[in-house]
Amino acid sequence: MKAKVYITPKKGILDPQGAAIEHALPALGFGGVANVRVGKYIELDLSGRDGSDEVDKMCKKLLANPIIEDFKFELVPD
Amino acid sequence: MSTLPQTETRTVRFGVVIFPGSNCDADSHDAVGTFAAAAARYLWHKDTGLDGLDCVILPGGFSYGDYLRSGAIARFSPIMEAVTRFAADGGLVIGICNGFQILLESGLLPGAIHRNQALKFVCRLVSLRVENATTPFTNKYNQGQVIRVPIAHMEGNYFIDAPGLASLEQHKQIVVRYCDESGSATKEANPNGSLANIAGVCNREGNVFGLMPHPERVCDPVVGGADGRGVFASIINSITQART
Numbered sequence: 536m537k538a539k540v541y542i543t544p545k546k547g548i549l550d551p552q553g554a555a556i557e558h559a560l561p562a563l564g565f566g567g568v569a570n571v572r573v574g575k576y577i578e579l580d581l582s583g584r585d586g587s588d589e590v591d592k593m594c595k596k597l598l599a600n601p602i603i604e605d606f607k608f609e610l611v612p613d
Numbered sequence: 614m615s616t617l618p619q620t621e622t623r624t625v626r627f628g629v630v631i632f633p634g635s636n637c638d639a640d641s642h643d644a645v646g647t648f649a650a651a652a653a654r655y656l657w658h659k660d661t662g663l664d665g666l667d668c669v670i671l672p673g674g675f676s677y678g679d680y681l682r683s684g685a686i687a688r689f690s691p692i693m694e695a696v697t698r699f700a701a702d703g704g705l706v707i708g709i710c711n712g713f714q715i716l717l718e719s720g721l722l723p724g725a726i727h728r729n730q731a732l733k734f735v736c737r738l739v740s741l742r743v744e745n746a747t748t749p750f751t752n753k754y755n756q757g758q759v760i761r762v763p764i765a766h767m768e769g770n771y772f773i774d775a776p777g778l779a780s781l782e783q784h785k786q787i788v789v790r791y792c793d794e795s796g797s798a799t800k801e802a803n804p805n806g807s808l809a810n811i812a813g814v815c816n817r818e819g820n821v822f823g824l825m826p827h828p829e830r831v832c833d834p835v836v837g838g839a840d841g842r843g844v845f846a847s848i849i850n851s852i853t854q855a856r857t
Contacts, residue, residue: 544727548772549806551732597689600682600718602725603772 536581538590540608542599543574574604585610623652625849628666630696630712632658632687637673637709637829644829644841645670650849658690667852668705669696671712673765673827683726683768684714693719705749705848706821710766713813713823722816722823723781724773729766730806736765738838739804741812741826742792745785748815749851750822753843759796760840762826764804769825771807771814781814789813789824 544550552573560568577598581589590608599606627645631638638655645653653670656663663669677686687693693715700706700721708716716722729735738761746756754760773781781787790810793802798810805825813824828841 548727549730551728551730551806555732597681597685600685600725602774603727 536583536585536610537613538579538581538586538608538610540577540579540590540594540598540606541574542577542594542604542606543572545603545605548603580613581610583613622649625651625668625852626666627651627653627668627670627848628656628663629653629670629672630656630658630692631672632674632676632690632715634676634678635672635674635711637711637827640827641670641672641709641829644832644845647832647842648845648849650853651845656692658687658692660692661695663695663699663704666699666704668707668848669699670829671696671706671708671715672829673710673712676711676715679711679768682714682718683711684716684718687711687715688719697721700816700821703818703820705852707750707844707848708821708823709827709829710764710769710825713825714768716821716823721821722814723777723786724771724811724814726768726825727770727772728768729770729804734765734767735769735804736763737804738763739812739826740792740794740796740802741789742796742798744787744790745815747785748788748819748822748847750815750844750847751788752850753847757796759792759794760843761831761838762828762841763830764826766805766825769805769807771811771825773808778809781811784817786814786817787811788815788822789826 553571557571594606642653743754789812815822828844831838831841
C-alpha cells in the first residue's frame with residue numbers, strides 16, 4: 536500500500552503562510568477566498584502491508600507535531 | 614576536537630553537542646571558556662556518554678537542515694537518549710535557538726515552535742525581561758532585569774495551548790520574555806509572534822531550559838555586549854553551590 540499523509544496547522548493556530556497567500560489571491564482577481572491553510576504532503580510506500588495503525592503512530596511520533604499540527608492520511612493500493 | 618585545558622580551577626564541565634548542521638557550537642564552547650571556573654568539550658551527536666559533565670548545551674544552527682520541522686530529526690540522534698537520562702537525573706541542560714527547538718520536539722520542554730508571524734528571518738538585538746531569577750540558569754540576574762541579547766531565527770514563534778500556558782505561569786516556567794527597553798512585554802516588542810512574548814521556558818523541575826535568543830553571542834563587550842554572561846555565570850554558580 537501507499538500512504539498519503541496530509542499535515543496542516545491545527546485549527547485556531549495562526550498560519551502566517553496561509554494568511555499571506557490569502558492576501559495575495561485577491562490581487563490576482565481571485566476574490567472570495569477564505570481560510571487558506573498551508574501544510575505538508577508526505578507519501579510513503581508500505582511494501583505490501585496494510586499499515587493503518589503503523590502510519591497513525593508515524594504521524595503522532597514524527598511526521599506531525601500534535602501540539603501545532605493536525606494530520607490525516609489515506610492508504611491506496613500501489 | 615579541541616578541548617580547553619582542564620586545570621584544577623576549571624571544575625565545572627560543560628559539554629556542547631554538535632549535530633550535523635549545528636553552527637553555534639564554537640560560540641557556546643568559547644563563551645564557557647571565558648569563565649575561569651569552567652571548561653567545555655565537544656560532543657558528537659553519535660556519542661552516548663555524558664560522563665563527568667555538569668551541564669549539556671544544545672547549540673543553535675540548522676540540525677539536519679531543519680527538515681520536516683526544526684529539531685524534529687535531531688531528537689532521534691543517539692546522544693538525545695543520553696541527554697534525556699541526564700536530565701531525568703537532574704543534570705542541567707540548556708538549549709539555545711535550534712537547541713531549544715530540539716528540546717521542545719523531544720518533549721523535554723513543553724510547547725512547540727512554528728514559523729515567525731511575519732514570515733521573516735529576524736536577526737537583531739532584543740530586550741528580554743528575566744521573569745524567574747531563581748533557576749539554575751538565571752540566578753545571577755535580578756528578578757525583572759532587562760537584558761540585551763541577539764536573536765537570529767526564522768522559526769521562533771512559541772506556542773502552547775491555553776491549559777499549557779496556565780501551567781507554565783503557575784509553575785513559574787516562563788524564564789524570559791521579549792520586552793521593550795523599559796521592560797514592558799508589549800506586542801511591538803515581540804519579534805516573532807510568540808505567545809505571551811515567551812522567549813524561553815524551563816521544565817517544572819527547573820533543570821532544563823530552552824530559549825530562542827543567543828546568550829553565548831554576548832559574553833564579551835568586544836562583540837557588542839556581555840549581558841549573556843549571566844546565564845553561564847548562573848550555571849557555574851548553581852553547580853558550585855550544589856557541591857558545597
